[in-house]
Amino acid sequence: MSLPETKILQAIKALGKGNEKTFVAVVEDNYPDKDIVDVRDLSGTMYIDVRKRAAVGKPAAGILITPTNGSSVLVSRIGDSDELFIAMFSEIESIKIDGGENAGMVKVIELTKRLNAIEKSINDLKNVLKSWTPPAAPDGGAALKALSASWSNTQLEETQRSALENEKIKH
Secondary structure (H helix, E strand, O other), rough: OHHHHHHHHHHHHHHHOOOOOOEEEEEEEOOOOEEEEEEEEEEOEEEEEEEOOOOOOOOOOOEEEEEEOOEEEEEOOOOOOOOOOOOOOOEEEEOOOOOOOOOEEEOOHHHHHHHHHHHHHHHHHHHHHHHHOOOOOOOOHHHHHHHHHHHHOOOOOOHHOOOOEEEEEEO
């Protein structure tokens, strides 16, 4: 038996005995579209199909964290079984909460700035309309046009989804 085969056999025996409950490993392949990763522990033993979360069954349930390739993770054993899952992450590529169908989380600071700009623009228009006094003689709205010129000459920009969405976290 070669040295790599001996190491694999020893690792399988250790897993079967449940000697190691939690260990540090490095992510070798994170499979972004799957519920599993492949990791290598600090002694060099490769573990394939390590779960990204402990729960199984409902693919959209709970929180699915995908670690960055090359990052450190803590891997834990589920009971006395041979099944492993990632318990802690040093770096993450993405987080999906309950399947992620609602797209990315809102960037609150950017959204607040955007809403404040819209509110200020509407308030400016209200102030122009509030201060406008219709002339006695019909002037075709020239007085109102003059009062609202500064407001109407600045166009609001359409909001881009990317400006408000944190794509790293989907819920």
